[in-house]
Amino acid sequence: MSLNTAPWQSDDAYEQMVGTLFNYWACWTVYAVAHLSIADHLASGNLTAAEVARREGSAPHTTLRLMRAGAAVGLLTEDANERFGSTPLLETLRSDDPRSLRPFVLSQMASWLPWDRFVASIRDGVTRSTEAFGGSPFDFLAAHPEEAERFSAAMAGVTALWGPAIAKVIDTRGVRCAVDVGGANGALLMLLQRDNLDLRGIVFDRPNIAEYAHLEVTRSGFAERTSVVGGDFFESIPQGDLLLLKFILHDWSDDECIIILKRCRQALAPAGRIAVIDSIVGPNNPRAALFDMNMLMGCTGRERTIDEFDELFGVAGLQRITVRDTGTPQSVIELTVAEAE
Numbered sequence: 330m331s332l333n334t335a336p337w338q339s340d341d342a343y344e345q346m347v348g349t350l351f352n353y354w355a356c357w358t359v360y361a362v363a364h365l366s367i368a369d370h371l372a373s374g375n376l377t378a379a380e381v382a383r384r385e386g387s388a389p390h391t392t393l394r395l396m397r398a399g400a401a402v403g404l405l406t407e408d409a410n411e412r413f414g415s416t417p418l419l420e421t422l423r424s425d426d427p428r429s430l431r432p433f434v435l436s437q438m439a440s441w442l443p444w445d446r447f448v449a450s451i452r453d454g455v456t457r458s459t460e461a462f463g464g465s466p467f468d469f470l471a472a473h474p475e476e477a478e479r480f481s482a483a484m485a486g487v488t489a490l491w492g493p494a495i496a497k498v499i500d501t502r503g504v505r506c507a508v509d510v511g512g513a514n515g516a517l518l519m520l521l522q523r524d525n526l527d528l529r530g531i532v533f534d535r536p537n538i539a540e541y542a543h544l545e546v547t548r549s550g551f552a553e554r555t556s557v558v559g560g561d562f563f564e565s566i567p568q569g570d571l572l573l574l575k576f577i578l579h580d581w582s583d584d585e586c587i588i589i590l591k592r593c594r595q596a597l598a599p600a601g602r603i604a605v606i607d608s609i610v611g612p613n614n615p616r617a618a619l620f621d622m623n624m625l626m627g628c629t630g631r632e633r634t635i636d637e638f639d640e641l642f643g644v645a646g647l648q649r650i651t652v653r654d655t656g657t658p659q660s661v662i663e664l665t666v667a668e669a670e
């Protein structure tokens with residue numbers, strides 16, 4: 330069984346409504362399974378819950394209950410001897426998988442703090458993220474290095490999933506220096522560099538994140554063609570002729586986006602391009618509407634329609650050249666400096 334074929338995914342509206350709550354419990358089940366590293370424990374063969382509990386140091390009776398719930402949502406198989414095995418869904422949580430989604434699950438599910446104020450935010454239009462995190466989420470990460478490392482790994486996991494389709498529509502021919510602005514581990518830049526062996530680049534992020542980027546770029550063998558620079562994109566951005574802004578603008582309010590875009594315009598070499606990679610709200614992208622709830626709770630940002638993006642670009646002195654669908658929830662919007670009127 331999988332989450333998509335679970336009995337609560339019914340055609341009946343009343344069953345569906347109750348099913349949405351089963352999905353809520355399913356998310357917490359996935360979170361605990363990821364936290365207890367059950368994918369890693371089962372990597373070399375089936376185990377009983379008691380064996381997993383012994384390896385993990387968790388309580389055997391609740392570990393058994395969790396693993397049964399894991400089987401109910403398609404993460405695990407269970408045989409007649411109460412031995413549990415792995416499924417392809419569980420494999421996505423293995424920590425030794427370069428595409429691992431374990432950090433993404435852990436970081437997203439651990440960011441529940443502002444959600445108890447969700448309805449209040451909808452009613453009064455004010456995000457509670459600053460209140461919940463005691464600053465911006467990125468200040469919170471700077472104060473909690475373990476979370477910061479996990480967040481960067483989470484971003485790399487999502488880039489491993491959607492990044493290849495995104496990289497495919499970004500033309501890097503003739504680009505001298507691509508800057509991955511707020512690039513976390515630099516996963517997108519490295520994908521582009523894999524395709525274009527001449528491409529040099531810079532991963533630019535907050536100093537605390539740049540530390541991990543440096544390790545990752547070196548470990549992946551890109552250090553010769555890549556520099557890592559720590560800084561603040563509200564102050565200045567290293568110069569390049571292709572600036573990548575993936576999953577950046579949706580973190581910030583309109584006013585904050587305009588500052589970032591103006592800094593990009595200043596950093597852009599003559600005839601350069603900016604590639605904004607974000608979800609575009611619209612009828613063809615239902616996931617953007619749900620992402621938008623996450624942005625409302627997690628930061629000062631939002632997902633935007635293409636008209637809303639265009640308005641920001643115009644104020645920052647930029648103009649859209651193209652928008653490309655990637656077949657993932659993220660599109661690539663290319664910009665250049667607006668022609669003077």
Ligand SMILES: C[S@@+](CC[C@H](N)C(=O)[O-])C[C@H]1O[C@@H](n2cnc3c(N)ncnc32)[C@H](O)[C@@H]1O
Binds near residue numbers: 485510533534574576
């Ligand atoms: C949602 S993540 C996106 C990471 C990456 N671009 C990706 O798509 O996987 C936002 C990134 O912006 C970085 N960031 C936030 N504030 C920043 C600032 N003031 N200057 C530079 N980077 C910043 C964060 O550290 C984080 O890596």
